[in-house]
Amino acid sequence: MSVMTIGVVSDSFGRDLATCFEQVARYIEKARAQGVQLLALPEAALGGYLPELGSTDDPGVGEPAPLLAADGPQIARLVELAGDMIVCIGYSERAGARRYNSAVCVGGGEVLGRYRKVHLPLSEGASYDAGTGFHAFDTPLGRIGMMICYDKVFPEAARGLALDGAEIIVCLSAWPMARTKPADTPAGDRWRFRFDTFDVARALENQVVFVSANQVGRFGTLTFVGNSKILHADGTELAATGEEPGMAVARLDVDEALFVARRGLNHLRARRPDAYDTQCLLAGEPLLRQPPRLIPPARTG
Template identity: 60%
Template sequence: MSVLRMAAAAAPFDRDVEGDFARIEKLVAEARAEGVGLLALPEAALGGYLVNLDGGAEGPPALDPGGPEIRRLAAIAGDLVVTAGYCEREGDRRYNSAVCVSGDGVLGHHRKVHQPLSENASYGAGQGFAAFDTPVGRLGMMICYDKAFPESARALALDGAQIGICLSAWPGSRTNPSADLAEDRWKRRFDLFDRARALENQIVWLSANQSGAFGDLRFVAGAKVVDPGGEVLADTGVGEGLAIAGLDVERALATARRSMAHLADRRPAAYPDSVA
């Protein structure tokens, strides 16, 4: 039996990249002290997210995926596997991206595919989903709105991902917001997507999110660890912190898939090509 301790963070990040690194160092130290091997940090952990979703807003600093900031993140990760979001620069294009690192360097990378509201005014779109191997298992990453589309997580699960990681800067509702974030309808959607994506694919799920407020946005936090049956093992609620849980991942997946195996029982010939 090999138990992996996993953590998903709910934390605030902004344009002060040095301050962001200080916060990341603190979170990594807290996770390491708890025996965590895999830590998920939110979308836009390096440089913060957009100040609003109306288009044309000034974005975070664009970073080179092979540059000093990503190398610094890997050095901080050390013996942990860490995922974090950042604004990626490729030529004159910018992407909302996620990177997975350890002290050995970059292990995986993802560009956000699905763009809500006017996010496409600030970022280019990614073109796909792919799982990758790490010292803690085979992982798959997505960013925020990606998880609203079942095909995203399904693509990762079919590519062998044992653990799906969603990095978000998910805010509360733009219309008729609730004074209590715990009752906000966008918070309920955030939580439902996390549980559904884990259950329908029978994979472990880590959900990291921004907390606090930035610009016009008030983030719902809600970092959590979900098992392959869709049960929430740890959750930060609407506050800042780490959701930490331990699980024998291979055993949990085998148990969940023992009787009804959602991936193995698929009937691709019955589906339109677009969803097969």
């Protein structure tokens, strides 16, 4: 499916899973009423993020986020809530003795994709183990890739998903205001500037539709900058929440967006892996894993 309606959420999510599921259910129903087919909610929306990102010796770390099994009842409940809608959401995962900052994509009665955060900022490594790779997956709406928050700082992460054929990249975040000398409001904060800049850069350089969901409000010592958004493959902002809780919605033709962005300069096709330092290549892989999309398929009906 090429023409679709996409929704993205900004809100605060705490430790109580029952409350989190109530929030998620409300957004899914609100999205359904607006015809949304793909809905992105923030990092750690099921159980909340870390209350701070300082040293592990800092006071006030608070109770940890609840750890959910990837095949546990909470994910099954999410599948049921989503119904035919495709929903991407973040949670804390337990896998044996390991803990991951994870994302899951569900829809149509099943789990469509999973991801474990690879890049762990500051003291997040004390709470989570790192994931090991980036892979896109097929859905009824097209091929999607997921990443979490700090991952988008690294061009290789989004590029790896684009090389794996992702047409839409969904980035789930709990991106806060600056830790030192924050601005008076999230909108004027320098970390908000970085958050928005990375979103545009990752969409523009890979010529993919970029969906960025972020928490907003205060949790522990952190104040999240919000501004969840949907970006066209040419980097243009189609819809955004700003710094208030809520949902932004945009309708677009993904095939057309990729065609418009790539018809002149196709960045994926124009890559020169033979000229790059091998240390810059993802896993030493010099070739496209999937050919870059350019021409929209013929319309029928």
